[in-house]
Amino acid sequence: MNSILLALPLLLPGFFGAQDADGDLRYYRVHLRNGNVIDGELLKETTNEVLLRLKVGEMTIRRDQIEKVEFVKMKSQDTKAIYRPDPRKESPKEPAKDPAKDSARSAIIEKINPEVRKKVDLMVWKARSAQGEEKSFSHQELIALGDDAAVYLAARVPDMDPKLQPAISTALINLKNAKVLPILEMLLTHESGAIRAVAVTVAVMIVDGDAEKNRFIRPLVRDRDASVRGTVMGLLSNTEDVEWFDAVSELCGDTNKDIRNRALNIVHRIAQKHNLQEKYSHVLSQNIQSRDEGVRADTAIAMGSTGKPENWKVVAPLLNDIDSKVRAAAAQSLMTLGSAEAGPDLVSLATRERDRWARICLAGAVQKFRLQKAIEPIIDWLNDADEEVKKVAAETLTLLTGEKHGTDRDKWVAWFAAQPK
DSSP states (O other): OEEEOSOOOOOOGGGSOEEOTTOOEEEEEEEETTSOEEEEEEEEEOSSEEEEEETTEEEEEEGGGEEEEEEEEETOTTSOOEEEOOHHHHOTTSOOOOHHHHHHHHHHHHHSOHHHHHHHHHHHHHHHHSSSSOOOOOHHHHHHTOHHHHHHHHHTGGGSOGGGHHHHHHHHHHHTOGGGHHHHHHHTTOSOHHHHHHHHHHHHHHOOSHHHHHHHHGGGTTOSSHHHHHHHHHHTTTOOOGGGHHHHHTTTTOSSHHHHHHHHHHHHHHHHHHTOHHHHHHHHHHHTTOSOHHHHHHHHHHHHTTOOGGGHHHHGGGGGOSSHHHHHHHHHHHHHHTOGGGHHHHHHHHHHOOOHHHHHHHHHHHHHHTOGGGHHHHHHGGGOSOHHHHHHHHHHHHHHHOOOOTTOHHHHHHHHHHSOO
């Protein structure tokens, strides 16, 4: 199977085709960005490639080399062509391309010294052809080519093989050439999330001063693409700047676990630094009723980190949550908050909880608050098939009573029955 890497000669439409029931010749025509076309039978189409059957065999064409795919039915010259939609453009995460910005980028490329372009293209070809996953560019060679090399490399980022993007990012960061910043700012609104992530990462590593860094980061905090939001959270991971509190707070309820936990860590640190604990608690209380069970669970844990015992009233209702991991998180949070007022709610859960992990977390809270009323329901846990649950139950009972009957439920039942009521 061939993969289209270079410009191909024009293939005439009559070389391949099939007839439908009406006797009309039909085939697919792939228009390449270099102006050529390829005709054949469409076998498969994905967001990354198009597979055609030609007379000489099957051929795979990379999507980044395709301008459009056309269905041709040779019925009459007046019949309008039917263009296949590009799957990448149909994605709800990505808007259509902006021709004006593509034109502006092309204009920048055209102004670059042709010899520099050729030399950088050769470096790109060598990097792409290098064996193994590790790709790199010669820093000294790029430096020797001057500013034009950095500008050209930055302008060509959207056209590059995605596998080269880490190497290109590293090269641009090492060059630290401020002349690429206008291009990177242009790419912050590129239709590809991967390109936006590259642009903001390189820009932040190049510029000096928080104000300049923030100028590039801020437009992408609420980006539609989770990978971009994750990149932004990584770039802000060490910030303690109070101006980021509100913006990052909005991601504390993100449905992506990695993003929301990074956001929670950032906002928590800023709150501690600037005495914004009340505001932080308010942010969490807004997310505690999220439809997403992961958000509810992580918010409960975060609420425990506030160190404010009075927040138990916000967390306790989650002990009745339909999701077991949320109930487990609520028990952990209440234990961390250290409010004994949550005792009755914890005892109530001990009588009905059946989930392994929730029982283990609940046992920790029962132990911390020495909840004597939980003794009877925890004795029943000794019927659990899970050995760890039985072990935790026995440890909890011993701590509460001073008795040592291990995991022998019958002995615990007998002991409890002998106690004065």
